[in-house]
Amino acid sequence: MAPKNKKQKEIVQDERLQAIVLTDSYETKFMPLTSVEPRCLLPLCNVPLIEYTLEFLAKAGVDEVYLMCCSHADKVQTYIDGSKWNQAGSPFKINTIMSLESRSVGDAMRDLDNRGLITGDFLLVSGDVVTNIQFDEVLSAHRQRRLIDKDHIVTMVLTQASPLHRTRSQSVPSTFILDKKTDRCLYYQDIPSINGLKASISVDPDLLEDVDEFVIRNDLIDCHVDICSPLVPVIFQENFDYQYLRRDFVRGTLSSDLLKKTIYAYITNEDYAARVESWQTYDAISQDILERWCYPIAPDSNLLEDQSYTYESKHIYKEKDIRLSQSCKIGSCVVIGSNSFIGDASQVENSVIGRNCQIGTNVIIKNSYIWDNSIIKDNCQIEHSIVASNSVINQNVKLNSGSVIGFNVVIGDNVIVAENTRIVERPVKHLSDSSYIGDSLSSDDEFYQDIQAKRAAEEKENIVEVDEGAVNDPAIVGENGIGFAYDSESEYGDYDDDEVSSSSKHYHGLVYKLDELYLSDTSIVSSMPNRRKKRRTYSSASHATATDAEHDYNNNTDGEEDDEEDFNKEAIATVERAMENNHDLDTALLELNTLRMSMNVTYHDVRLATCTALLQRIEHFINTQTLGVKDSVHKIFGKWGQLFKRQVFEDEEQVDLLNILESLCSKLPNNNGPTIFTLALNDLYDNDILDEVNILKWWNQEGYAGKDENTRKVASKWIEWLAEAEEESDGSAEE
Template structure:
């Protein structure tokens, strides 16, 4: 917990403060919106409010309150709509309610609020805002140094009497994994970062184009401005008391950015100004399953330092840190033969059985995990039971869920509270299962009791559930949850589908219109034949073969991608690929193909996000993962096939400089002793006259010529050395 400056309600002793410390007057009120007013975390938020869901075994609200403690807030107002009683009970029993808490916490029940606008109007009616205040969501994770943000705010306030809001924005690349599902463009005055215009833009996965339409009058008296769409809006704002009043005067303002900020900036009557404070520090909101997954990984990977798990910000936690980003609490029981991989956290009193592998995952307290289980990239909450021989890949299991023996949870499953799954069941990718039937829209999302609901609301309530016996088994307990999208507009439905999906497919969706994966599906190319790529002995219909091949391509690419993202060792990655190859009965040609596709896609990602230049991106990806080819390629013909695949896929990807990519990849494989000169020469002799790939092989031609010249020079030097040795021997004979 952050160090305190004094007890809440106490008077500051200004005379004892050193220069730079805040005085009592500098300490702000903080408004925390504990409700998201969305259904993205259903069905879990039908049982528990989002702000109390655990992220890395820490309730989300704790990250927000820890930030406010470091920000030296004097009073924190928690505005509660959904499951307000649960939040109140949690705060009452937490360290924030102790006499030495750094601030006073007040829980404000606002059950009628359906939006940020409603919450702000309720605050204005109560008249409890006494000055400038911090407005923040109850789902923010950040290590932002608030003092700098506050100094910027005060500077702008002193300079501009019409300044009413300072927004905290964090820099991020276009495809940054914690970037909002609802990105936006900000037009800022370059001189002081005053926000001139705000507009939401389509999410990357939508592939829709847009343009900014701005009234030129908004740019009057502005010498230079910049358009920014590379910013994460973490929803940390410093507001003046004018803000709730503006919401009160404009009842159509519901959303904080697209209604309030955009409305204020474009209003001739208000003439108020909003400023942006842009930081390089970590700041993100847990606003979807994807950001939950991404922020969890960042936190375990220590990107939020000094906010770390072993800091034990929850008073009863006892985490310690080991190498490989492994965190364990006291009283964890590990079997001798179990393996705990990197980037893993395990809560107190959890028991893990023999032969179990856990990697890149967070395990809660009091969990019972049996033998020979594989858990990867997943989040297992408190009091969960998992039977022997089960597999859990990239899933969330909420508290008190129970998996039988030999259960398989595929990518993206969300298993709700108290769900029970019978033995030998396999849950399809992306399934969401709740322990009880779930009601749709506001009443269930807000978690209101039956007494709090009006008769009309009860009648309009719609049950979204269907028996899940086929999924959970005869002895299982659970209901399939599907969000109610029928009344949404098409764009909203698409956003909702992505927001509800734990499986992270955003990167593939936004790389390019002609991504490798889309081309593979659209065009079935003939495969280059090699010793291990013969398939004439395969029985069955040709259409079945094509379907199996496409299915392997999709799953194989995902397997390599997952290995790269989670930094698996080569043995694990190759084991998964070989298992997939044998289960689908495909050849090593297909294995090499999906590996090439996945590596080139990763290179494209680094270039598209401006993380690395083309040569550096190729060196990073192929330098580590090019070693996979040694385990997929076994003779001369297959190495020629590998180079053919590299050339074809590089050409198809649509790189800006495909010749540089191919040359860099081949040179890297050559330097790492994966390719030999005579194999390169054999391949080049077959393709050098083919005009179809002239653009992609332009630099490679020069490289091959250079290799041959170097070979000839080496041969000549060897011949001269041999000749010199012979002359020396003859001279020795003469002397004798």
């Protein structure tokens, strides 16, 4: 009996789900803040980043968590010791591994292999991930594939997003080539820019043998959530030149003639997943959390035991014991931590205020992040900036976009901080390590050697020293200030300015400007052969019926179409991006018109895509209980309905717009369609998109097969009012 019991115990142990969390990024993108605190403990919406990752692991049913720590490992250990995850009621057992010699993901995996901790398939995740993915579905898909494909060693979790989606990394876009039927990854490559020019990819045809059909995907967010077999650390151990998870391990495994192992992608369209890997994604993910895009992850979820946030309309979150002056103005998307004060006539919008912060009078804070115990004195202007904990911003200071004020920094009176300036309390120097740069070259590809060498300095976030004897720089922080400008140029080593793209340098700012988006990998799509399904063309907009709209709407994901070149998807993504990032209307109209001309479609197609995007946004607000039906429609159609002014030019086109809107609303769930249609109709009428004559013409049209009785029933009273108003107007004109 004893041997049998022992065997059963071993089986149970092997079935335990383990997770390896990389608390280090091995990069310098968050310098100089990470010279003081590890990235995983930096606050995001007043919650340390590591908390979002651990919450995800708890919901995923993980039994055992190992935190691989290098930079500031003692601080990570101290934090975990005092957290709820180390208490008796924790859903998993958590251990901190001091991997102090690690300088890359590869080093950490080799250290993990040496320790012999892995007992089966494990979850590998970065300590800066924010996601609400239903992991049980991912794990089930992974195990099913393992039964079919014995060589399957990794499942990468990816989520679909447009190439310019705000939570995608714009520093080094990624390209995946996948088997269309199975989502098996055939090839992977980063495509950074060289001297500001877009790079291309070159694929060995042998990798695509025995594949019936493949797709090139550059529309995926990779937040580095992977299910790995125990063989993964072994492969890193056998290849000491592997430093990166994707560009070395994945790329090397797929191209190896000896390993013959397979890697698959699990692509989710519904769940939220992103990684805080840059200032840009920090800003984007913060706004997503405030706007409840990743619900149930939200400030009022109160992930920390001592938090007390409540949710108010317009995405305002307040903790207890805050003090707000009667004349201050709190706009939408704002978080205010406990014991914070905001003075008279101050304005805060799209921003996060930490705990114990003091905001003076007549202060303007927009799209910014003020961390705990900071002081902002009177008449300051802060826009798209970060003010780290225990900092003081004195009177009449202006922080321009992209400013990062480090821990304990003091900015003197009347100082104007230039755009994308980072200020640190004490100068930080990077220590050189040329041998490490040499080890990071993992490919014979000259292109990759060049890129990796240039970016090698970004892999040593923990290798810094502080000059304690330096004197403050009054040109940066003022006469009574404390701090120095952080020299970000040192991150690029000894390379000349023309060898490192301006976009790479600009990427270190909090705001990523549209004119710098030449890094976007959309060029891959445009270079592919045109495989788009032939579209209908209409000699007149009046010929486009709701039946056509339904056909296009229901078939816009036809498997025969090249998803990357489908106008409907691209146009919907364009409108969604405009609403998410609150672009001005002119920019959105320009993008839509450019897309229309480049893909040679009609204005009917543009109206169809625009209506679809607007209705999807309304449904999101309703489903997440962010806004009611009436407020949702007015918020969207009240502003973004103005897009139709450049899409509707003739009377027949107004009727076509109503046909499309009626058809799409009739398909909406929860019986909200008729009400949404009527409210949208009213907003379009009030904004002079539609006039009385054409509305009544639409209402009374004969031979139209797309009428929806429920929609017409709800809209009938509004139509009666409109008809009566027109009759009264005609009577007054005759008199």
